[in-house]
Every structure is written in C-alpha cells, then in structure tokens.
Amino acid sequence: MSDLLVTNVRPDAKTTSDILIRNGRIAAVAPNLPRKPGLPVHDGGGAIAIAPFVEPHVHLDKILWGLPWHGISVPRTLREMIDNEVEIRRTLPWGVLERAGNLMRQCIAMGSTHIRSHVDISTAYKLDNLHGVLKAWEKTKHAVGLELVAFPQTGMMIDPGTADLMEAALGEGASVIGGIDPGGIDGDPKGHLDTIFDIASRKGAKIDIHLHEAGDLGLFEMGLIVERTRALGMQGRVVVSHAFCLGDPQRDKVERMIDGVVEARIGIISSVPGANVFPPMFELARRGVKCAVASDSLRDTWNPHGNGDMLERCWLLAYRTGSRTDDRLIECLGMGTSRGAELLDLQGHGLEIGCEGSLVLIAGENLAQIVVDRPQRALVVKNGRIVARNGQWVD
Numbered sequence: 001m002s003d004l005l006v007t008n009v010r011p012d013a014k015t016t017s018d019i020l021i022r023n024g025r026i027a028a029v030a031p032n033l034p035r036k037p038g039l040p041v042h043d044g045g046g047a048i049a050i051a052p053f054v055e056p057h058v059h060l061d062k063i064l065w066g067l068p069w070h071g072i073s074v075p076r077t078l079r080e081m082i083d084n085e086v087e088i089r090r091t092l093p094w095g096v097l098e099r100a101g102n103l104m105r106q107c108i109a110m111g112s113t114h115i116r117s118h119v120d121i122s123t124a125y126k127l128d129n130l131h132g133v134l135k136a137w138e139k140t141k142h143a144v145g146l147e148l149v150a151f152p153q154t155g156m157m158i159d160p161g162t163a164d165l166m167e168a169a170l171g172e173g174a175s176v177i178g179g180i181d182p183g184g185i186d187g188d189p190k191g192h193l194d195t196i197f198d199i200a201s202r203k204g205a206k207i208d209i210h211l212h213e214a215g216d217l218g219l220f221e222m223g224l225i226v227e228r229t230r231a232l233g234m235q236g237r238v239v240v241s242h243a244f245c246l247g248d249p250q251r252d253k254v255e256r257m258i259d260g261v262v263e264a265r266i267g268i269i270s271s272v273p274g275a276n277v278f279p280p281m282f283e284l285a286r287r288g289v290k291c292a293v294a295s296d297s298l299r300d301t302w303n304p305h306g307n308g309d310m311l312e313r314c315w316l317l318a319y320r321t322g323s324r325t326d327d328r329l330i331e332c333l334g335m336g337t338s339r340g341a342e343l344l345d346l347q348g349h350g351l352e353i354g355c356e357g358s359l360v361l362i363a364g365e366n367l368a369q370i371v372v373d374r375p376q377r378a379l380v381v382k383n384g385r386i387v388a389r390n391g392q393w394v395d
C-alpha cells in the first residue's frame with residue numbers, strides 16, 4: 001500500500017484534476033492538490049484516467065507466449081484438442097511458473113489489475129497447474145489481484161478422482177469451481193452439474209462454467225444451471241462463460257431463458273468469439289445481468305490470437321456489435337472495466353474517494369476514441385504503486 005500523487009489527468013476524460021492516493025486508497029480528487037515532502041509525484045501530462053481493466057476469464061496455465069510460434073494446422077474435434085494440449089504440455093521447455101508469470105505481467109502492462117483464471121485440474125495434472133500459477137503470482141501479487149477456478153478441462157465424470165481434486169483445490173488457493181460443456185465432454189449434463197454444484201454449495205465456493213454448447217442443448221443445460229442455482233440458494237454466485245446459446249436465433253426461447261438468468265442472478269462472460277454467436281451483452285446489461293468481456297484462451301494450443309489487452313477486447317465487442325455511437329462505445333469500455341468488477345464482486349473499483357488507489361492512464365481525447373484507437377497504456381497503478389509504464393511491466 002503506497003502513497004502517490006498523480007497530477008494533471010482527466011478522470012473519465014472529464015476536467016483536469018490531480019488524484020492523491022494515500023495508503024493504497026484514493027484520498028482526494030481535485031485540481032492543484034498540494035505537493036508534500038516525500039510524496040512521490042507523477043505528472044500525467046493531461047492523460048485520461050480510468051479505473052483499471054478487469055480480466056474475468058483467462059487461462060494462465062495454458063499460455064505458450066514467449067515460446068516459439070505454435071501453429072495450429074489441423075482442425076480437430078474438441079476431444080482431439082484436449083488430448084493434443086495434454087500431449088504438447090508434456091514437451092514444453094517452460095513450466096506453468098514461467099508461462100503464467102509471462103501472461104500475468106502482460107495483462108498488468110495492458111492495465112488489468114485483477115484476473116480470474118481457470119487452471120486445469122485432472123488426475124494427470126493433479127494440482128500442479130494451480131501450484132504453478134500461485135507460485136508465479138508471488139512475484140506479481142503487489143500488482144494484480146488473482147482468483148482461481150478449479151477447471152476440469154479434460155472431463156470430470158469421465159476421469160474419476162477429478163472432482164475430489166477440484167474440491168481439494170479449494171483448500172489450496174482456488175475459490176471457484178469450474179465446469180465445462182456437461183453434455184459434450186462428460187456426456188452427462190445432470191451428473192456434471194450436480195457434482196460441481198454439490199462441491200460449491202458445501203464449500204461456500206463460487207461457480208464459473210464454460211458453456212460452449214449452443215442451440216437447444218445449450219439452452220437445456222442453461223436451464224439446468226438456473227434450476228440448481230435457485231434450488232441451492234446460490235443466486236449471485238454463479239457465472240456462465242461463453243453462453244453461446246443465449247445468442248441463438250430462437251429469440252422466444254432465449255428471452256425465456258434470460259428471464260431465468262435474471263432471476264437466478266447468474267453472471268455472463270463473453271470473449272466475443274470470432275466464429276460463434278455470443279450473448280446479447282447490451283440487452284443482458286439493460287436487464288440487470290452482471291456481464292463482462294474477457295480474453296479467455298489466447299496464444300495457446302487452442303487459439304493463436306489474443307494479447308491479454310482488455311481494451312482490445314472492448315473494441316472487439318464494439319466492432320462485432322456494430323457499435324458506432326459514443327454512448328455505445330463507452331458502454332463497451334465498461335464491459336472491460338466496471339462491469340467486470342461488478343461481476344467478480346470486487347470492492348472499491350473506481351476513481352472516487354475511498355476506492356482502491358488503482359488506475360490506468362491513457363493519452364487520448366475521450367473514452368469513445370480510446371476504444372476505437374486503443375492507445376498504449378501510459379501508466380498502470382495498483383494500490384498507489386506504479387506497476388507498468390508505456391505498455392511495459394515495471395519490476
């Protein structure tokens with residue numbers, strides 16, 4: 001927790017002000033705040049100041065960044081993709097420690113000061129990926145908050161012992177129970193969902209489920225998730241990532257499902273995928289659903305794209321939804337910042353007095369323009385400490 005006076009900035013692109021951070025929290029926002037001996041000062045040069053980006057869904061243990069280019073040459077089935085990843089990970093020269101550390105530093109340099117990451121748990125990996133990511137975080141803890149999802153990437157019902165390991169992960173640093181395509185991977189939607197809801201409700205953990213399954217199967221599974229969330233009183237503690245089924249053209253069915261999502265207070269995360277339909281994010285937000293965008297899988301055996309830049313993800317949402325008005329572009333920015341913070345229940349995210357003393361400076365004209373132009377992050381501050389400058393992590 002540090003002190004810092006950031007001068008000559010425009011909070012939310014409005015009038016020029018100084019921002020004083022004391023003991024890691026915002027203590028004052030006003031023009032011409034007094035300089036005091038011993039108080040570090042950073043001249044913001046008229047840049048826009050925003051509250052930090054939030055990365056609510058990434059896979060720190062999967063990243064291959066820093067290693068030679070990994071080409072994805074053969075289209076594969078989901079099962080083949082899973083097996084392919086397991087095989088490739090066996091041969092990598094770097095472990096999770098190095099690779100996860102690389103991606104965390106990149107996310108921080110791009111302005112994210114909180115990350116929710118899934119980590120693969122299986123009887124083959126055991127808790128090794130979780131331990132590797134936690135070890136990497138030791139070096140970046142001052143710069144980024146981290147919450148981890150125990151994620152059964154390779155299947156749970158088909159790999160007996162995985163559910164027990166996921167439960168054990170909750171005692172070793174994970175706080176969220178993950179799930180994935182209950183029909184497509186485990187072939188047992190009810191069994192898969194009953195298992196993860198049982199662990200989470202007994203342990204007081206949150207849930208975050210990858211649901212790529214689209215159309216009627218996806219809507220059926222979303223219905224099962226809504227049903228279990230209500231029955232176990234887990235409203236507000238369940239997130240569904242991807243939820244392609246909510247982008248389905250069968251609007252009547254989708255509308256009814258959104259009613260259930262609203263009632264069960266289920267959060268929705270989208271990576272704004274290139275090849276799939278995705279949920280109607282603005283409509284969800286208008287109806288009070290907590291929703292946000294995220295990077296998801298990037299530069300790994302699944303996806304050659306991505307760079308951990310949430311501002312780019314906000315732009316991608318704007319681009320794919322044909323957002324052109326300033327209001328809509330600003331709404332897209334919110335999907336990578338304040339809405340991500342709401343979705344993850346982060347306290348003190350903002351630039352008001354009393355909020356966490358964390359901010360991002362970006363040189364630009366206004367909030368709509370920075371979504372379109374995606375300028376470099378001039379400065380990233382976490383709890384009053386400068387953690388990145390000009391797009392580079394500061395050690």
Ligand SMILES: [Zn+2]
Binds near residue numbers: 058059118210241297
């Ligand atoms: Zn994912």
